[in-house]
Amino acid sequence: MEQTLRVCVFGSTGYTAQELLRVLQRHPHVNIVSLVSSSSASRKLAEVLPQFCGSPLGDKTLEEEPSEDFDLAFLCLPHEASLEEVPKLIQRGKKVIDLSGAYRLKSPNLYQEFYNFTHAHPEILQKAVYGLPEAFRDEIKKADLVANPGCYPTATLLAILPLLKEGLIEGRIVVHALSGVSGAGRKLRQHFHYPEMEGDFFPYSVEKHRHTPEMEEVIYEISGKSIKVRFTPTVVPSVRGMVSTVYFDLKEDTDLQSLFEDFYREEPFVKVLSAPPHPKWVLGTNMCLLYPFYDAKAETGVVISAIDNLGKGASQQAVQNMNLMFGFEETTALERVPLIP
Amino acid sequence: MEQTLRVCVFGSTGYTAQELLRVLQRHPHVNIVSLVSSSSASRKLAEVLPQFCGSPLGDKTLEEEPSEDFDLAFLCLPHEASLEEVPKLIQRGKKVIDLSGAYRLKSPNLYQEFYNFTHAHPEILQKAVYGLPEAFRDEIKKADLVANPGCYPTATLLAILPLLKEGLIEGRIVVHALSGVSGAGRKLRQHFHYPEMEGDFFPYSVEKHRHTPEMEEVIYEISGKSIKVRFTPTVVPSVRGMVSTVYFDLKEDTDLQSLFEDFYREEPFVKVLSAPPHPKWVLGTNMCLLYPFYDAKAETGVVISAIDNLGKGASQQAVQNMNLMFGFEETTALERVPLIP
Amino acid sequence: MEQTLRVCVFGSTGYTAQELLRVLQRHPHVNIVSLVSSSSASRKLAEVLPQFCGSPLGDKTLEEEPSEDFDLAFLCLPHEASLEEVPKLIQRGKKVIDLSGAYRLKSPNLYQEFYNFTHAHPEILQKAVYGLPEAFRDEIKKADLVANPGCYPTATLLAILPLLKEGLIEGRIVVHALSGVSGAGRKLRQHFHYPEMEGDFFPYSVEKHRHTPEMEEVIYEISGKSIKVRFTPTVVPSVRGMVSTVYFDLKEDTDLQSLFEDFYREEPFVKVLSAPPHPKWVLGTNMCLLYPFYDAKAETGVVISAIDNLGKGASQQAVQNMNLMFGFEETTALERVPLIP
Amino acid sequence: MEQTLRVCVFGSTGYTAQELLRVLQRHPHVNIVSLVSSSSASRKLAEVLPQFCGSPLGDKTLEEEPSEDFDLAFLCLPHEASLEEVPKLIQRGKKVIDLSGAYRLKSPNLYQEFYNFTHAHPEILQKAVYGLPEAFRDEIKKADLVANPGCYPTATLLAILPLLKEGLIEGRIVVHALSGVSGAGRKLRQHFHYPEMEGDFFPYSVEKHRHTPEMEEVIYEISGKSIKVRFTPTVVPSVRGMVSTVYFDLKEDTDLQSLFEDFYREEPFVKVLSAPPHPKWVLGTNMCLLYPFYDAKAETGVVISAIDNLGKGASQQAVQNMNLMFGFEETTALERVPLIP
Numbered sequence A, B, C, D: 001m002e003q004t005l006r007v008c009v010f011g012s013t014g015y016t017a018q019e020l021l022r023v024l025q026r027h028p029h030v031n032i033v034s035l036v037s038s039s040s041a042s043r044k045l046a047e048v049l050p051q052f053c054g055s056p057l058g059d060k061t062l063e064e065e066p067s068e069d070f071d072l073a074f075l076c077l078p079h080e081a082s083l084e085e086v087p088k089l090i091q092r093g094k095k096v097i098d099l100s101g102a103y104r105l106k107s108p109n110l111y112q113e114f115y116n117f118t119h120a121h122p123e124i125l126q127k128a129v130y131g132l133p134e135a136f137r138d139e140i141k142k143a144d145l146v147a148n149p150g151c152y153p154t155a156t157l158l159a160i161l162p163l164l165k166e167g168l169i170e171g172r173i174v175v176h177a178l179s180g181v182s183g184a185g186r187k188l189r190q191h192f193h194y195p196e197m198e199g200d201f202f203p204y205s206v207e208k209h210r211h212t213p214e215m216e217e218v219i220y221e222i223s224g225k226s227i228k229v230r231f232t233p234t235v236v237p238s239v240r241g242m243v244s245t246v247y248f249d250l251k252e253d254t255d256l257q258s259l260f261e262d263f264y265r266e267e268p269f270v271k272v273l274s275a276p277p278h279p280k281w282v283l284g285t286n287m288c289l290l291y292p293f294y295d296a297k298a299e300t301g302v303v304i305s306a307i308d309n310l311g312k313g314a315s316q317q318a319v320q321n322m323n324l325m326f327g328f329e330e331t332t333a334l335e336r337v338p339l340i341p
Helices: A015-024 A079-091 A108-115 A122-127 A133-142 A151-165 A211-223 A256-264 A311-325 B015-024 B079-091 B108-115 B122-127 B133-141 B151-166 B211-223 B256-264 B311-325 C015-024 C079-091 C108-115 C122-127 C133-141 C151-166 C211-223 C256-264 C311-325 D015-024 D079-091 D108-115 D122-127 D133-142 D151-165 D211-223 D256-264 D311-325
Strands: A005-010 A030-036 A072-075 A095-098 A145-147 A173-179 A229-235 A242-249 A270-272 A288-295 A300-307 B005-010 B030-036 B072-075 B095-098 B145-147 B173-179 B229-235 B242-249 B270-272 B288-295 B300-307 C005-010 C030-036 C072-075 C095-098 C145-147 C173-179 C229-235 C242-249 C270-272 C288-295 C300-307 D005-010 D030-036 D072-075 D095-098 D145-147 D173-179 D229-235 D242-249 D270-272 D288-295 D300-307
Touching: A005 A015, A015 A030, A015 A311, A072 A079, A072 A311, A079 A095, A079 A122, A095 A311, A108 A211, A133 A151, A133 A311, A145 A311, A151 A173, A151 A211, A151 A229, A151 A242, A151 A256, A151 A288, A151 A300, A151 A311, A173 D173, A211 A229, A229 D242, A229 D300, A242 D229, A256 A270, A256 A288, A256 A300, A300 A311, A300 D229, B005 B015, B015 B030, B015 B311, B072 B079, B072 B311, B079 B095, B079 B122, B095 B311, B108 B211, B133 B151, B133 B311, B145 B311, B151 B173, B151 B211, B151 B229, B151 B242, B151 B256, B151 B288, B151 B300, B151 B311, B173 C173, B211 B229, B229 C242, B229 C300, B242 C229, B256 B270, B256 B288, B256 B300, B300 B311, B300 C229, C005 C015, C015 C030, C015 C311, C072 C079, C072 C311, C079 C095, C079 C122, C095 C311, C108 C211, C133 C151, C133 C311, C145 C311, C151 C173, C151 C211, C151 C229, C151 C242, C151 C256, C151 C288, C151 C300, C151 C311, C211 C229, C256 C270, C256 C288, C256 C300, C300 C311, D005 D015, D015 D030, D015 D311, D072 D079, D072 D311, D079 D095, D079 D122, D095 D311, D108 D211, D133 D151, D133 D311, D145 D311, D151 D173, D151 D211, D151 D229, D151 D242, D151 D256, D151 D288, D151 D300, D151 D311, D211 D229, D256 D270, D256 D288, D256 D300, D300 D311
Parallel strands: A005 A030, A005 A072, A072 A095, A095 A145, A173 A229, A270 A288, B005 B030, B005 B072, B072 B095, B095 B145, B173 B229, B270 B288, C005 C030, C005 C072, C072 C095, C095 C145, C173 C229, C270 C288, D005 D030, D005 D072, D072 D095, D095 D145, D173 D229, D270 D288
Antiparallel strands: A173 A242, A242 A300, A288 A300, B173 B242, B242 B300, B288 B300, C173 C242, C242 C300, C288 C300, D173 D242, D242 D300, D288 D300
């Protein structure tokens, strides 16, 4: 029998933490030893998040600091808090999966431009492994620190990974991506007040978004090419779900369908379809569904990609990374059948 | 190690079947041997329901008739189809859990009034056990045929069960219950076309609804009293979820909170709260959350009850019944932590 | 040609103000001379509320205090602010329509219990006219101060007005009412954050709500009877709309349909239907749709009432009151055809 | 005083007709003399569409054929029905505004490819004026037959009109456009059943859509250039609203903001913003909001355009065309302030 992994979750009340705890509480090899929350310390989990009232986890008390020893920390913290917490944990010999963006970019100077802080730990940045298993599985298995990818980059990179490997993309690409509102987190904002968000949908941060350099860096790491990403994130009136559509110049027809099917044949969480995927078909799962096709009249290649922004786009991918890091079956506790209808 | 149960699902493409298959496909003691569907026979499950594209179940072919032997049949059929199918299965020695209303009422003559058919099998009606475990657990364990309760009756009966046992209800009760649209099934109707249903919410079938006699009969069975139910079902613009509010005359204050907590202390899927429950706190689970209180000024007792209409209100309760019938741990494969946000 | 009325709106950025301005800007006899807003003073309206970017009103600057003289003030302020503002305006000889609850109750002592303040102006309270035209049209025409009714009381009182006049209601009534989220206003709250409110619906303030004494007082004023209201407000995932269902003991069948049709025959904004009304059929209008029926088995009378909580339930009713106070055609600028789909 | 125009609406129960009737019933110079509906003939309008129960129009009987003479016909019919109806009306000397696509394309042969029928009236096709007032106002004023533009082309063409006039677009453009579900009409489909559409959003008809040649033809007519459109329509879980984002190669920075503001300064229904527009800011109106900007890193020009697909995208634009054709003030009866919240 496999050993039990002692897990501590930092920042236990946000949306990524909620999804993470939902999955971890039924993982057969995980023991959630500590729930850390600065804002809700000393309250029981179910008091803060009543959805846990039916689970033993609901009776667990949130803590200012972890009171028990642990093997792995999940950080569901703001970027700035993760930036500071990671080095301390690494120094104490803990393994870390960081769901923030604090260790995703390799170029420290990009942090100033896109995150509004100077990155104080550039050496740790270089050791962090980007937690996209379909691209970096071997590195993740050996990693001490995994930077869990952003939701938009996950959907988008999986949409172009086979193309990058084949050298089919040159020049800039256009990425028009739609996200459910949960991607913006639990923090209240006027736009996301129910009476204002219902029936509305709109591009935002169209001139500058943190996920643009994240995508460009990983594209470079995989393909060796400096490909510019014209990125338009768009929020739609749905809680979860993400659809990323990628456009790229392609002069000649290529059998994209076969290319993608061959590339992803062995991947447990990626499926290539022959029609546009719906995010509802992956709700609550770790799946990514892809549909590539060629528009011959407009000489444009197009790939449409659908994930659950909190599933494959965040917390379930984090658990997939955990499974890889600790030698568990990669699919353990992860879902492939969505909650439908 | 426990044996594997061979299960056949009849009517495999409706909403209750979709939820049932989602739960059964991860049940450790279940082998889904046949998926029967008259409308989609010979197509693969994932062709009809693309959400199963990530699961091995998606490759299974739907059949006109079950091609393999099985131990238990779940019927996710229209009432009329269940009416005819059940006797055949019983005669062949199969155990049956029927999710339709065809075997829920004990009085055959009520079928004419509320279901528009003459019940041809009154003797089987008498043998059917009403599958509400919190009221009839022992009977369910020994049953060959379980009539799985309606969603409104499940939410409502759990809201008044302790009161019925204590004899606290006399005269008529008012039940005002809200349901997500999935309760009306997968069949298309103008009212439920997205552009008409978004932003709308309305009582329907207010003069006559099938669940009224179902509630009245079970109330009588439990309490021995003929209590009339004034029932107002109301559809709200949500996919899932159900909230039933029950009003009853109560002259004196009673400690409803203690009564309910004592009554449900050992139940794995019922939780008594100290504030109104939200259906979102049980989304995708088999939980029922209750909040009883007394309005002293209006001399009215009130209980608010929340379930997932497709979870505890249908398919997960069906699996709970299966677990009881076959001696599995009652909570196996059932969820208590919802998909939130 | 009729004269132009100079109007000042206090509290110009909340939801009732937004709806009020939408209607007033096309009223042929109204000139909006001042928009007062303490929170957004000196900004242009369209900067704060971009939906006014296509209207000349969008260029108007919000003010700390009204800079021009006016004939009528609409108060879209918090209760406490209205409480203080009204006496000053009355003293200056202005007519006032107050959309808050500060002058709706006749018993000053109820304010302590339900509004958490001591009412400092009980004499003005007695002069305020409750702005429900179908009950108090003549008084409204002569009023200096109109207390515009709450949304729940509007829907509920219109549902029972004919019954009260006929003396058909005795004892307590049960009011189960559903409201869109806009009824809770523009202020951010965790419950109403889009990812939490979508797919959720729940009773709230079930033990104590400000609209309970408002309904009980007006019922007494109309019928001379002390009828207790068991009131359960419930929020549903919709922006607008309200459905109130009223239950009352009724031993004998009465032709409720004829009673209601006769009673409301001349009312321009009330229509009696022969089936449950949908709130979407009144979206953006000043209409109230009613459906009364008798449940003979349960010996219960039931009336279902639908309004737009911001239309007849707030701002359009306020304009109806204005039309009455100033001798304009009662229906001027008010809508009877909703925005559908 | 202006004369009254006698109007007949063909196809009176679909969504474009519903919006059209809502606007026409308050137009001061319009008399709706006939409502033609083959599917609901001899029923009263309010029986079929209960939202008209508060309006005198609700009592009007739907007819198989118009029983009274009229000056102008609005066709809210399927393409095939419009195809046949238009020539008959033209021959009888009636003016026609056709909301279908039957007379939008100039090349008859495109109909075979995109509409699956042979166009039997190519000569009438040449006489039809494309009803986009911002591009063809003078022609509309003199037209006998106006082909009212599609919703996607309206949003998209307004987004590029200034660029086309300046010759700033070469090569292909990428159009990624989002639409509320009402754009797909009133006809029931499984995808648009509420329990399936809530929480879902997905590209559709990505390889071939009727609006692609419509856009390409009008672009050619305006600019004289054959610009290919890579078009991805996407449906989002909202009733109304449309956001079109257009991407085009642009090597050098241009002051797009000034260009657009100058171009649209005198237009009553177009407004240029300095941030991405929200479709909710135009709900129920005839407005189009635009935001153009330049992505210097990716050397891409971007314009974001928002309309109400049933307002400026269909029925209100049709009324704008009517106002132009008959010499009424262009803005009569049209809205610029949306229903918010």
